[in-house]
Amino acid sequence: MTTKEKFEQLKEQELSAKSNKEIANIQLEFERLATLDPDGFEDAFIESAKQTLSAVKHLKIKEQIKEMQEIVSMSFIAKTYFSKTKSWMSQRINELNVNGKPARFTNEEINTLNEAFKDISKKVGSFRISY
Numbered sequence: 001m002t003t004k005e006k007f008e009q010l011k012e013q014e015l016s017a018k019s020n021k022e023i024a025n026i027q028l029e030f031e032r033l034a035t036l037d038p039d040g041f042e043d044a045f046i047e048s049a050k051q052t053l054s055a056v057k058h059l060k061i062k063e064q065i066k067e068m069q070e071i072v073s074m075s076f077i078a079k080t081y082f083s084k085t086k087s088w089m090s091q092r093i094n095e096l097n098v099n100g101k102p103a104r105f106t107n108e109e110i111n112t113l114n115e116a117f118k119d120i121s122k123k124v125g126s127f128r129i130s131y
Contacts (some may be wrong), residue, residue, distance in 0.1 A: 002040070003036075003040030003043075004040065004043065004047065006033055006049065007033060007041065008044070010029050010030055011048060013026050014027075037078035041109075061110075062094065065093055068117070072120055074086060075087045075089070076091065076114050077113070080116070081112055081113070081115070082109070092104060092105045093101040
């Protein structure tokens with residue numbers, strides 16, 4: 001088993017640990033692994049941190065959009081601002097697998113999405129019904 005595989009295994013065990021004693025034992029295993037293969041441990045740790053950061057960013061985007069989905073049609077935004085389908089938008093919001101990897105918004109698409117919400121906000125804010 002590679003250091004990365006062992007690291008991932010220990011990480012999963014730590015997440016599902018039920019007691020402080022179990023966590024302490026897992027921490028000792030992490031320390032042993034780091035001592036046996038410092039470079040491999042460092043690489044595994046950095047990769048794990050990157051995955052965690054990516055998951056946090058995704059959750060942050062999904063949670064921010066959640067409220068807007070109840071107010072504004074994501075289908076409208078996909079069609080009007082991206083010239084794409086509702087499915088395309090949903091794939092990115094939910095990071096569904098497309099061609100074997102999770103679909104994500106690019107930085108440019110996030111900017112477009114922000115501009116879309118800003119534009120919609122202006123339109124709604126200036127809307128008035130005449131008598």
